[in-house]
Amino acid sequence: MIPLISTGLGWPAVGLADRYRTTQHDFGGVGLLQTPSARMAPEGGFSFNANRTSPYSRYSISVQPLPWLEANIRYIAITNRKYGEAIAGDQSYKDKAIDAKFRLWQESYWLPQIALGFRDMGGTGLFSSEFVVANKRFYDLDLSLGLAWGYIGNRGDVSNPLAEIGLRDEGRAGSTGEVGGEFNTSAFFSGPVGIFGGVEYQTPWDRLRLKAELDGNDYKSEPQANNQDQDSSVNLAAVFRLSQGIDLTAGWERGNTAMFGISFSTNLKSGPLPPKVLDPAPEPRRALPAGVTASQVDWQDVSNRLHDNAGFAVEEIAIKDREVIVTGNQTTYREEAKGLGRASRVLDNSLGEGSYDWYTLVNKPRGMETSESSIRPDRLRALEENRLTLEQMRRATVMATPSIVSKDVVHSETLDKFDIGLSLGYNQNVGGPDGFILYQFLARVSSEYRFSRNQWVHGSVGADLINNFDKFKYDAPSKLPRVRTNVREYLTSSDIVLEHLQYTQTQRIGSDLYAMGYAGVLESMFGGVGGELLLRPHGSDWAIGVDANWVRQRGFRQDFSFRDYSTWTGHMTGYLQTDIYDVLARGSVGRYLAGDYGATLELSRRFNNGIIVGAWATRTDVPSEDFGEGSFDKGIYFTFPFDAFFARSSKSYGSIAWNPLTRDGGARLSRFYQLYDMTETRNTDRFNRGFGQLMK
Numbered sequence: 001m002i003p004l005i006s007t008g009l010g011w012p013a014v015g016l017a018d019r020y021r022t023t024q025h026d027f028g029g030v031g032l033l034q035t036p037s038a039r040m041a042p043e044g045g046f047s048f049n050a051n052r053t054s055p056y057s058r059y060s061i062s063v064q065p066l067p068w069l070e071a072n073i074r075y076i077a078i079t080n081r082k083y084g085e086a087i088a089g090d091q092s093y094k095d096k097a098i099d100a101k102f103r104l105w106q107e108s109y110w111l112p113q114i115a116l117g118f119r120d121m122g123g124t125g126l127f128s129s130e131f132v133v134a135n136k137r138f139y140d141l142d143l144s145l146g147l148a149w150g151y152i153g154n155r156g157d158v159s160n161p162l163a164e165i166g167l168r169d170e171g172r173a174g175s176t177g178e179v180g181g182e183f184n185t186s187a188f189f190s191g192p193v194g195i196f197g198g199v200e201y202q203t204p205w206d207r208l209r210l211k212a213e214l215d216g217n218d219y220k221s222e223p224q225a226n227n228q229d230q231d232s233s234v235n236l237a238a239v240f241r242l243s244q245g246i247d248l249t250a251g252w253e254r255g256n257t258a259m260f261g262i263s264f265s266t267n268l269k270s271g272p273l274p275p276k277v278l279d280p281a282p283e284p285r286r287a288l289p290a291g292v293t294a295s296q297v298d299w300q301d302v303s304n305r306l307h308d309n310a311g312f313a314v315e316e317i318a319i320k321d322r323e324v325i326v327t328g329n330q331t332t333y334r335e336e337a338k339g340l341g342r343a344s345r346v347l348d349n350s351l352g353e354g355s356y357d358w359y360t361l362v363n364k365p366r367g368m369e370t371s372e373s374s375i376r377p378d379r380l381r382a383l384e385e386n387r388l389t390l391e392q393m394r395r396a397t398v399m400a401t402p403s404i405v406s407k408d409v410v411h412s413e414t415l416d417k418f419d420i421g422l423s424l425g426y427n428q429n430v431g432g433p434d435g436f437i438l439y440q441f442l443a444r445v446s447s448e449y450r451f452s453r454n455q456w457v458h459g460s461v462g463a464d465l466i467n468n469f470d471k472f473k474y475d476a477p478s479k480l481p482r483v484r485t486n487v488r489e490y491l492t493s494s495d496i497v498l499e500h501l502q503y504t505q506t507q508r509i510g511s512d513l514y515a516m517g518y519a520g521v522l523e524s525m526f527g528g529v530g531g532e533l534l535l536r537p538h539g540s541d542w543a544i545g546v547d548a549n550w551v552r553q554r555g556f557r558q559d560f561s562f563r564d565y566s567t568w569t570g571h572m573t574g575y576l577q578t579d580i581y582d583v584l585a586r587g588s589v590g591r592y593l594a595g596d597y598g599a600t601l602e603l604s605r606r607f608n609n610g611i612i613v614g615a616w617a618t619r620t621d622v623p624s625e626d627f628g629e630g631s632f633d634k635g636i637y638f639t640f641p642f643d644a645f646f647a648r649s650s651k652s653y654g655s656i657a658w659n660p661l662t663r664d665g666g667a668r669l670s671r672f673y674q675l676y677d678m679t680e681t682r683n684t685d686r687f688n689r690g691f692g693q694l695m696k
Contacts, residue, residue: 019206020137023239023247024049024263027119027127028060028072029101032213033235033251033259035152035196037144038115038135040103043067044269044607051261053253055080055226059436061658063268065605065613066581070117072099073636073658075436076127081224083433091433093224095126096660098634112136118188119151126223127151130189131196145197148216150187153194155218155233160193198235209239211251219254231255268638269607278648280309282696283345285384288353294319299411302350307331310342311649315364315453318407323358323374324351325407329365332649334610334641335690336363336681340373340397341380348377362402363681367454368508369402371538371681383695394691399684401511401538420447425462425499427491430658433474440467440491444499457520458672459501479626480664481565483525483593487662489556490524497558499524502672512537514675523670524558526551526593530570534675539684543575543676549669551593569593569669571600575676577685582606593667596620600668608689610641610653618666626665633666635659 022041025031028049030039041047045064051057060074074097081093101117112134120128131153133146147153149160150172162168172191198213213235219228232255240248245266251259283305303314311332318325324347333339340361347359360374379396382388388396425442432438442462450456469492478485502520509515512535519529530549537543548570555561571590578585586602598620606612618633627633637657642650680686 019202020142023200023209023211023249024060024062024261024265026051026053026058026259026261027099028058028062028074029070029099029117030062032144032198032200032211033237033253034215034217035144035146035148035198035213036101036115036117036119036131036133037142037200038103038113038133038146039142039144040064040067040070040101040115041265042267042270044267044271044611045265046268047263047265049261049263051249051259053251053259054257055228063613066583068103070099070101071615071636073097073660074099075430077436078224078226081226091435094433094436095124095223097121097124097127098660107136125187128187129153133196140202142200142202143197144199144213146195146216148194148196149189149191151217152196153192153216154221155194155216156192157195157216158193160189160191162189207241209241211235211237211239215253228254229256235259268611268613269609271609271644273609273644274647276643276647276649278646282342283309283349285345286349288348290352290354292350292352292355294408294410297350297410302346303411303413305346305350306343310339310346312339312343312361314411314413316409316413317411318409320405320407322356323360324356325360325362325372325405327362327364327369328413329363330681331651333693334643334649334651335693336373336687337691338693338696340375341694341696344375344377344380348380353377353381364402364453365678365681366456366506367452368506368514368678370508370679371684372400372402373687374398374400390692390694393694394688397691399539399687401682415450415453417450418448420445422446427467429472429487429491429662432472435468435471438468438472440469441465454506455504457501457503459521460499462497462499464495476628476662478628478664480594480596480622481567483553483565483567483664484662484667485664486525486556490554490558493556494558497524498560499558500672504673506675506678514679516673516675516678518671518673521554521560522549522551522672525554526669527554527562528552528566530669530671532671532675534679536575536676536679536682538682540682541577541685544573545575545675546570546572547671549671551669567591567593567595571668573676577683582685592618592620592665593669594622594664596622596665598622598666600666609644611644612639613637614639618668620666622665628661628663628665633659633663 022030022039024047026033029036030041031037041064047062049060057077060072062072064070076095078093083091083093097120099119101115103115105114107113114134117131129148129150129152131146131148135144163170168190194216196216201210215233215235219230235253237249237251242248247263249261253259299317306312306314311330312328313331314328316327330339344359358374360372362372363370375397383393423444425444427440429438443465444460444462446460448456448458472488476485502518504518506516514534517531521527528551532547534545550568552566553563569591571588573588576585584604588600591597600618602616604612604614615636624631635658637655639653639655642652
């Protein structure tokens with residue numbers, strides 16, 4: 001009967017993998033209601049969750065960057081407690097937190113899945129907890145059982161075994177204090193231990209999931225003396241899948257309180273990209289003439305087609321013996337191999353069979369040769385006719401560092417000197433005492449004038465469209481030079497702002513060495529002069545860069561005025577592309593904008609579809625009490641390729657960063673260009689991963 005009902009409502013049946021999908025718990029992350037489970041979302045899983053269980057409203061983002069790692073960021077509005085009149089008047093108290101869960105053992109036929117987790121590990125510690133939990137599935141029943149220290153286990157069902165052997169205290173310290181932000185490792189696994197667990201039942205109706213759990217918390221030790229009555233330690237809920245990626249949850253918790261929630265989920269790794277229906281189709285094969293000479297070719301037509309069909313902006317085309325060398329820059333396709341395959345067909349259609357043995361594309365972004373890829377046209381035709389495998393084709397394709405060779409230039413393209421465009425801009429301040437989200441939408445005009453291919457001026461002007469910054473009243477206290485905490489003044493002082501106006505010059509000064517110099521209005525709060533050097537061997541997993549800058553603080557109206565504060569800032573940065581799930585590690589040491597010295601560690605995971613998930617943390621010589629709330633600078637970010645949303649290919653990206661607090665310690669200059677990003681085509685591993693796009 002159930003399948004008939006589903007069909008009658010027009011709801012498609014779901015596969016087994018979706019039927020046993022993971023669901024989110026109240027705090028964000030895979031679990032039941034108040035408690036987590038050992039389950040992990042699929043690799044690349046991403047969820048935004050919102051729910052209400054009086055007196056708490058919770059908002060969280062959960063992401064699965066690695067198969068064995070779940071990470072969460074969360075805001076909790078404690079609606080019956082205030083920030084305080086001196087700070088925010090009647091605004092409710094907002095607590096910020098970061099969680100992590102690690103899979104220790106994957107479920108087998110006989111053994112359960114086991115995970116170790118930390119809740120509120122880097123926030124104020126109001127809801128901090130550590131737990132070990134196991135899960136075992138029996139068809140449609142998924143059972144969980146765990147032990148928790150801290151908030152999840154506040155009922156204290158058993159004594160702490162670590163305390164009995166002297167490794168931890170019987171009691172547990174409260175929050176990490178007003179400053180917060182530190183990893184309060186001294187409190188980890190201390191205090192009494194609570195037992196929690198439950199069952200998740202997938203009903204015969206694929207869209208309905210039922211949950212029941214034994215809560216390990218008795219709500220007698222709630223943060224800020226906000227204790228709650230608990231009539232029952234059993235919580236119940238139903239999860240209804242409204243549509244693909246949207247879950248609605250209704251529950252009954254503490255035996256006396258209703259819970260309502262919604263989760264939006266997608267997959268950053270395997271989520272479908274829109275078909276590129278607005279891209280031109282690869283050039284169809286033409287009858288190939290033989291014996292075509294360079295003088296018989298309409299090179300301007302070839303250049304135009306390379307740009308329009310292969311996305312390759314040509315600088316020059318040259319001949320060396322039986323090799324055609326095209327120098328320029330890929331402007332359209334994220335996967336270099338896709339542009340290479342399309343360009344080779346354009347050249348083949350123009351030059352004919354047997355005229356040349358190699359086609360070479362030299363990548364020269366911003367006037368810097370970074371790499372060259374060479375392909376044999378006869379092998380490409382063999383691949384198209386299924387006489388060659390893709391793996392054999394890759395072995396016949398050469399990736400190398402560009403070299404200076406004697407060649408005959410047959411065509412040079414005139415530099416397109418000026419660009420201008422209109423886009424939508426967005427600014428925000430999240431989780432502050434003046435309001436959960438303070439936002440601004442801008443109309444942005446960006447333009448660029450090129451003196452040469454490696455010398456240009458870029459600028460952008462933003463005009464306010466709509467905002468709620470009238471609520472933005474609070475300036476956080478600071479014991480350091482106010483290099484970032486003046487954010488309110490910068491966001492509210494003018495409706496039209498000069499966001500960026502910078503002269504930049506680049507140069508390749510050695511086989512593996514690149515340089516960049518720049519001057520002007522460098523970002524929203526600082527202008528000045530600076531430079532960067534980058535050593536990046538072709539095809540290597542590592543690179544080293546150094547930047548140095550003298551900057552002066554801009555006026556609040558973001559025009560051409562400047563304030564009195566100026567400083568030197570700069571860093572030495574090491575880059576390592578690891579073999580661990582394609583994680584890029586960046587480590588920097590140097591001087592920050594407030595004059596403090598320290599280091600930043602940044603880790604990011606790039607999925608094959610171009611989406612990047614990253615996190616950073618900065619520690620400097622500023623003591624936690626001087627840094628202020630948060631203790632040290634940290635945050636996460638997501639970078640999305642624009643063609644993940646549109647029907648046309650693009651190399652453009654947009655980023656969304658989450659920084660729990662804006663403070664002055666550990667503040668870095670927000671440089672508009674980075675040599676590491678500009679030399680990305682030296683990454684042969686990325687070329688190899690995208691080689692399957694050669695025939696697209």
